Amino acid sequence: MALTVTAAFNDFQRNIVNLDTSQTNQARASRDWLLGRMNTFPNNDVYFPIIYPDIHTGFGSFARRTKIRPLDDIDLMFGLDGDDCVYIESDGKILITAREGTVRLKYYKHDGTNFINSRKIINSFISSLNQIPQYDKADVKRNQEAATLKLKSYDWNFDIVPAFITNPDSFGKTYYLIPDGNGHWKKTDPRIDKQKVTDLNVKLSGNMLNVIRVIKYWQKRPTMPSMSSYLLETMLLNYFNGRSECYQWVDLEIVSVLGYLASAIFSPVYDHKGIQGNINNLSDDEKLKISIRCYLDQGKATEARNYESQNNHRASINKWQDVFGVNFPSYG
Known part of the structure; x- marks a missing residue:
C-alpha cells in the first residue's frame, strides 16, 4: 500500500523487483566458497584439468547486477589452463587441439581425434562436485554448456561453465572459449x-x-x-x-x-x-x-x-x- 507514486515505486522495487540484499550477500558467499572448493579439485584428481583461477569470472544477469527476483541461478566461468593446446575456428565452431606437451587435457579428447571434448570436461566437473561432502544431497547434472549444481539448502542453482582464455590476437584482444553445447567450443567475453x-x-x-x-x-x-x-x-x-x-x-x-x-x-x-x-x-x-x-x-x-x-x-x-x-x- 502506498499514498504516492514515488512510495509505490520504491516499495515495488524494494520488495518485488530487486534482489534482497541479505540473500544476495549469502549467494556471493556461497559462490566464493564453491570456487574455493573447486580450486582444490586438481589436488584430489590427477586427471582433472589444470586450473587457471585468475580468469574465473561471473557472467549473466547476476554478475551484471541486472538480475531480478527470484534469485534462481548464478552463472560462473571456471578458468582452465590451456595445457599447451591450440585452437582453430572451423565451420562456426572452435576446435581445441591437444599437442605433444598436453598433460591433462589429453584425457578429454573426442574419440579418435586430438580435439578436446567439452562434454567430457563438464562431466569431470560433475564427478568432482559430487565428491564435496557438503553437497552430498545436491543434484548435479550436465545442462548443454554447463555443469548445473542445484543445492537443497538454497533457492538458486549454480551453472558452472569450463572456460579457457586465448592469447591476444593481432588486435590485442583475448576471448573466453566455452562449451558450445555440441562437444566443441565457442568464443565469448563476459567482461565486455x-x-x-x-x-x-x-x-x-x-x-x-x-x-x-x-x-x-x-x-x-x-x-x-x-x-x-x-x-x-x-x-x-x-x-x-x-x-x-x-x-x-x-x-x-x-x-x-x-x-x-x-x-x-x-x-x-x-x-x-x-x-x-x-x-x-x-x-x-x-x-x-x-x-x-x-x-x-x-x-x-x-x-x-x-x-x-x-x-x-x-x-x-x-x-x-x-x-x-x-x-x-x-x-x-
Missing part, C-alpha cells in the same frame, strides 16, 4: 558485457540499473511473448547509450523506454561483444505482439504520469498497476 553496463550506469549517475530491472519485470508478465533477458538488456543498453541522463525516479523513464522498444524490436540487435551478430531471433509475429504491448502500456504509463501531475496519486497508482500487474502496490 559487464563493463558496458557498469560504464553506462556510472555515466547516468547510477540510475540506469533500476530502470533495466523494472522493465525486465514488466516483460515477464504473460501479456506478450517474452524476449530473452540478454536481448532485452542489450536493447536497453542501446537506448541508454544515446542518453545523457537517466532520472532517479524510474516512472519518469518508462514512457520513453517503452516507445523505444516498440520500434526497436523490429530491427536487428547486435551483441556488444561483436561475436554473436544479430541476437534478435524473434519471429515477425512475436515482434508485432511485443510492439503492440509496448505501445499499449506506453499509453497507460502516459496516463499515469498525467494523473500524478494533477496530484491524483490514487488514479496514477491504479494505472501503474495496469502496467505492472497486481504485485504493484495498491493505493492506500
Whole structure:
C-alpha cells in the first residue's frame, strides 16, 4: 500500500523487483566458497584439468547486477589452463587441439581425434562436485554448456561453465572459449558485457540499473511473448547509450523506454561483444505482439504520469498497476 507514486515505486522495487540484499550477500558467499572448493579439485584428481583461477569470472544477469527476483541461478566461468593446446575456428565452431606437451587435457579428447571434448570436461566437473561432502544431497547434472549444481539448502542453482582464455590476437584482444553445447567450443567475453553496463550506469549517475530491472519485470508478465533477458538488456543498453541522463525516479523513464522498444524490436540487435551478430531471433509475429504491448502500456504509463501531475496519486497508482500487474502496490 502506498499514498504516492514515488512510495509505490520504491516499495515495488524494494520488495518485488530487486534482489534482497541479505540473500544476495549469502549467494556471493556461497559462490566464493564453491570456487574455493573447486580450486582444490586438481589436488584430489590427477586427471582433472589444470586450473587457471585468475580468469574465473561471473557472467549473466547476476554478475551484471541486472538480475531480478527470484534469485534462481548464478552463472560462473571456471578458468582452465590451456595445457599447451591450440585452437582453430572451423565451420562456426572452435576446435581445441591437444599437442605433444598436453598433460591433462589429453584425457578429454573426442574419440579418435586430438580435439578436446567439452562434454567430457563438464562431466569431470560433475564427478568432482559430487565428491564435496557438503553437497552430498545436491543434484548435479550436465545442462548443454554447463555443469548445473542445484543445492537443497538454497533457492538458486549454480551453472558452472569450463572456460579457457586465448592469447591476444593481432588486435590485442583475448576471448573466453566455452562449451558450445555440441562437444566443441565457442568464443565469448563476459567482461565486455559487464563493463558496458557498469560504464553506462556510472555515466547516468547510477540510475540506469533500476530502470533495466523494472522493465525486465514488466516483460515477464504473460501479456506478450517474452524476449530473452540478454536481448532485452542489450536493447536497453542501446537506448541508454544515446542518453545523457537517466532520472532517479524510474516512472519518469518508462514512457520513453517503452516507445523505444516498440520500434526497436523490429530491427536487428547486435551483441556488444561483436561475436554473436544479430541476437534478435524473434519471429515477425512475436515482434508485432511485443510492439503492440509496448505501445499499449506506453499509453497507460502516459496516463499515469498525467494523473500524478494533477496530484491524483490514487488514479496514477491504479494505472501503474495496469502496467505492472497486481504485485504493484495498491493505493492506500
